[in-house]
Amino acid sequence: MRVRFWGTRGSIATPGSGTNRFGGNTSCVEAVTDAGVRFVFDCGTGARLLGADLAAHAPKPLNLNILLSHTHWDHIQGFPFFAPVFMPGSRVAVYAPQGSGRSLPLVLAGQMETTYFPVELDQLSADITYHELREGTHTIAGVEVTAQYLNHPAMTLGYRLEADGVAVVYMCDHEPFSTTLWRTDSEPGRVGSILHAGDRRHAEFMAGADFVIHDAQYTPEEYPLKKNWGHSTYEYVVELATAAGVKSVAMMHHDPTHDDEFIDRIQDLARSLAKARGTSMQVACAYEGWEVSLARGESGGARVAAHGSVHLDGGNRILIVDDDPDLRALARVALVKAGFTVAEASGGEEALEIAGEDPPAMIVLDVLMPGLDGIEVLRRLRELPATRNVPVLMLTALDSEESIRIGFDLGCADYVTKPFSMPQLTARVRACLARADEAG
Ligand SMILES: [Zn+2]
Numbered sequence: 001m002r003v004r005f006w007g008t009r010g011s012i013a014t015p016g017s018g019t020n021r022f023g024g025n026t027s028c029v030e031a032v033t034d035a036g037v038r039f040v041f042d043c044g045t046g047a048r049l050l051g052a053d054l055a056a057h058a059p060k061p062l063n064l065n066i067l068l069s070h071t072h073w074d075h076i077q078g079f080p081f082f083a084p085v086f087m088p089g090s091r092v093a094v095y096a097p098q099g100s101g102r103s104l105p106l107v108l109a110g111q112m113e114t115t116y117f118p119v120e121l122d123q124l125s126a127d128i129t130y131h132e133l134r135e136g137t138h139t140i141a142g143v144e145v146t147a148q149y150l151n152h153p154a155m156t157l158g159y160r161l162e163a164d165g166v167a168v169v170y171m172c173d174h175e176p177f178s179t180t181l182w183r184t185d186s187e188p189g190r191v192g193s194i195l196h197a198g199d200r201r202h203a204e205f206m207a208g209a210d211f212v213i214h215d216a217q218y219t220p221e222e223y224p225l226k227k228n229w230g231h232s233t234y235e236y237v238v239e240l241a242t243a244a245g246v247k248s249v250a251m252m253h254h255d256p257t258h259d260d261e262f263i264d265r266i267q268d269l270a271r272s273l274a275k276a277r278g279t280s281m282q283v284a285c286a287y288e289g290w291e292v293s294l295a296r297g298e299s300g301g302a303r304v305a306a307h308g309s310v311h312l313d314g315g316n317r318i319l320i321v322d323d324d325p326d327l328r329a330l331a332r333v334a335l336v337k338a339g340f341t342v343a344e345a346s347g348g349e350e351a352l353e354i355a356g357e358d359p360p361a362m363i364v365l366d367v368l369m370p371g372l373d374g375i376e377v378l379r380r381l382r383e384l385p386a387t388r389n390v391p392v393l394m395l396t397a398l399d400s401e402e403s404i405r406i407g408f409d410l411g412c413a414d415y416v417t418k419p420f421s422m423p424q425l426t427a428r429v430r431a432c433l434a435r436a437d438e439a440g
């Protein structure tokens with residue numbers, strides 16, 4: 001398999017003398033199998049260069065599979081400038097996560113409305129198909145593609161391609177589920193010692209991969225001010241990839257404020273950290289134009305069961321349990337807007353009563369409450385047959401290692417630290433529901 005970087009910048013295109021080496025175009029990475037099956041991870045502004053190259057040099061008719069991580073601007077802005085979509089006879093299949101609230105063609109048409117762009121989506125000449133994906137293993141153009149939800153304030157998928165005996169993983173945009181990475185009651189540095197189930201799943205997803213392309217927008221010093229923006233630090237990437245036995249890591253989604261010199265320093269620091277961890281893993285910051293050839297390895301493989309058909313956008317009843325009426329009101333507005341129906345409880349006793357009478361599809365449960373706290377409520381929910389399997393997402397004000405550890409040991413589905421944004425909450429609720437659907 002061959003991988004080429006056409007756009008490595010995060011958030012917004014950043015041309016200029018300070019970004020010449022690592023590049024100013026937003027996310028776009030091409031992967032081509034030995035048999036010539038072509039995938040495009042994201043369609044940021046880098047897609048314009050890729051499109052021009054394909055129009056000039058690739059055999060026709062073109063046949064492409066675009067895997068969008070999500071539909072934030074920096075991942076789709078190159079689509080209206082991507083030459084193959086204007087070429088009659090070209091076949092372009094676009095894949096993106098389900099559950100953005102609108103259908104994929106509608107989302108892509110939005111940025112091409114006449115107010116913003118002279119050509120509308122339905123005027124494009126190529127044969128374009130749209131596919132909304134859920135977490136799970138899919139076969140696309142004969143290639144095994146596994147998708148898994150990332151942690152970002154939008155429904156976002158990471159992708160793992162398995163072909164030619166190698167595994168390539170693409171994970172932009174993503175931020176740590178927990179600021180505390182390791183459990184204190186086990187040895188750090190191993191996947192099994194990762195505290196938050198989300199981070200553990202993330203490491204398992206990249207396990208044994210030959211090449212992992214990962215969001216590394218921030219330094220650990222910058223991260224506290226950018227928490228909840230949905231991006232990682234190089235430190236998180238190196239720690240997880242080392243634990244997961246990854247062979248080579250390419251860090252991208254570079255911050256627009258980071259010039260080439262700054263990214264050089266990030267690369268040095270990341271390499272020093274990898275060295276300190278005693279791994280032979282290769283670490284680099286990705287640059288525009290970088291091409292990598294991957295030969296057959298032992299990729300390990302990560303399969304995630306494909307999901308059923310539960311509706312992520314509507315019909316499900318969510319119970320919000322929090323003693324803070326303001327938080328309940330904000331969460332209710334966000335979840336109702338996303339199509340859910342919502343029940344509320346201001347304390348543990350009331351929550352157990354409501355859940356016992358009519359079990360909801362999911363419970364969002366605050367940890368710190370007067371009277372019965374969230375951990376005790378979770379314990380009792382797990383004992384009742386009617387609520388034993390209802391997924392529970394815990395909300396915590398303190399990122400306490402102990403509380404997170406106990407919550408996961410009791411079988412909660414997810415853990416979110418306050419303060420969080422409502423798009424984040426909605427994305428995490430949808431991911432929990434999709435996983436519960438798979439387990440059921
Ligand atoms: Zn982005």
Ligand SMILES: [Zn+2]
Pocket residue numbers: 070072152154173230
């Ligand atoms: Zn994003």
